[in-house]
Amino acid sequence: GENVEQHPSTLSVQEGDSAVIKCTYSDSASNYFPWYKQELGKRPQLIIDIRSNVGEKKDQRIAVTLNKTAKHFSLHITETQPEDSAVYFCAASTESGGSQGNLIFGKGTKLSVKP
Amino acid sequence: KAGVTQTPRYLIKTRGQQVTLSCSPISGHRSVSWYQQTPGQGLQFLFEYFSETQRNKGNFPGRFSGRQFSNSRSEMNVSTLELGDSALYLCASSPRTSGGAFFGQGTRLTVV
Numbered sequence: 001g002e003n004v005e006q007h008p009s010t011l012s013v014q015e016g017d018s019a020v021i022k023c024t025y026s027d028s029a030s031n032y033f034p035w036y037k038q039e040l041g042k043r044p045q046l047i048i049d050i051r052s053n054v055g056e057k058k059d060q061r062i063a064v065t066l067n068k069t070a071k072h073f074s075l076h077i078t079e080t081q082p083e084d085s086a087v088y089f090c091a092a093s094t095e096s097g098g099s100q101g102n103l104i105f106g107k108g109t110k111l112s113v114k115p
Numbered sequence: 116k117a118g119v120t121q122t123p124r125y126l127i128k129t130r131g132q133q134v135t136l137s138c139s140p141i142s143g144h145r146s147v148s149w150y151q152q153t154p155g156q157g158l159q160f161l162f163e164y165f166s167e168t169q170r171n172k173g174n175f176p177g178r179f180s181g182r183q184f185s186n187s188r189s190e191m192n193v194s195t196l197e198l199g200d201s202a203l204y205l206c207a208s209s210p211r212t213s214g215g216a217f218f219g220q221g222t223r224l225t226v227v
Contacts, residue, residue, distance in 0.1 A: 001174075034215060034216065036218075042220075043205065043218040043219060043220050043221060044158070044205070044218045045218070046215050046216065046217060049215055089157075089158060091158075102148065102160040102163055102171040102173060103148070103150075103158075103160060103207075103216060104160065105150075105157055105158040105159075105160075106157075107157045108157060108158075
């Protein structure tokens with residue numbers, strides 16, 4: 001089955017710096033790669049996603065890149081702010097016929113942005 | 116639109132009991148999935164329902180089961196509770212066409 005590895009497990013940056021979180025997956029059939037942000041005591045929130053027919057996607061300060069050949073994808077956050085502090089999870093799944101499939105999550109990265 | 120709603124928010128049960136958790140998806144979403152979140156294991160997939168049919172199942176024992184109703188609402192049941200079942204149980208719903216799973220607030224289950 002699918003396995004998703006996520007690095008680093010913790011990341012500390014200064015406000016205004018960039019943060020990069022990397023994930024690798026094992027199943028070449030995976031075609032959907034979302035990223036979630038989870039603040040303490042709250043639900044995971046979808047912040048950006050990418051499908052296997054796209055190499056990069058941006059949304060304001062957040063971008064995700066996908067390398068299908070190497071089976072890895074990354075989250076890039078620019079101009080970090082204290083409110084970006086949270087645990088970030090990557091995930092992979094195989095979408096088909098309207099089904100989201102089963103999301104396989106990485107172990108998470110705790111991002112701390114120091115003011 | 117209202118978000119994904121899970122009830123109850125908190126539960127305390129004793130070992131050996133059973134529990135039923137409920138999830139109401141976002142209106143129009145037909146895919147509902149359940150996940151278990153623990154500090155040690157992270158987020159683990161339990162099962163997915165789509166149009167009242169179980170489409171996928173994670174690697175959990177048969178004590179964990181679920182179902183989906185015709186209005187897309189879903190329930191999951193855990194029988195013969197064990198201490199290790201203490202976790203946050205999250206439900207997520209997904210629209211048919213655009214993907215993306217949207218999570219509810221979760222049910223915090225404590226088994227004592």
